[in-house]
Amino acid sequence: MVYQSASRQVTVVNPQGLHARPAHAVVTLASRFRSDIELVRDGEIADAKSILAILTLAAAQGSQLTLRARGEDAGEALEALTDLFAGGFGENGE
Template structure:
C-alpha cells in the first residue's frame, strides 16, 4: 500500500464533475483507492461515496492505493487533486 496527503484546491470541492472525473480516472487502475477524510474512509471509485463525503476546498485528504498499479494510481490521484480536478 502507498499513500499521500494532499489539499483539495478545487473552489467547489469534490462536487459532481470533479468527483466523476476522479472516479473515471481511478477506474483505469487495477488498485483499490481509498480517501481518508477526517474520520471517514471513502471508496474513491464510488461517485456516491465521494459526493456524500462533502469534501470542500482546503480540506486535507489522504489517498491510499493498494494493488497491482498502486504507485501509478497514487501519482495520478494526487496530480488530479492538486491540479483542481479539471476545473
C-alpha cells in the first residue's frame, strides 16, 4: 500500500455557491474514499466528509479552495472531487 499526500486548487463555479446540495454531493463523493480529505479556505479547514463543516465555510461563487488529501487513494479522491467542483455540481448557470 502506498501512502500518498496531495493537494489541488479548485474554484466554486456554480452561482449559488457551496450550499446544502453541493455540500451533500461533496460529502457523498468524499466518503467513498479511505483518505482523509480536507477543504481549506483562507486558512479555515473543513473535513470534506462533514456537511456541517463544509457549510460553515460559506463558500460563495468564485471562492478559491484548496483540496488536500492524505491516504492510500488520495490522488484518485482529488481527481474525482476536482471534477465535481469543475462541473458546478450539475447546477448550470451563466
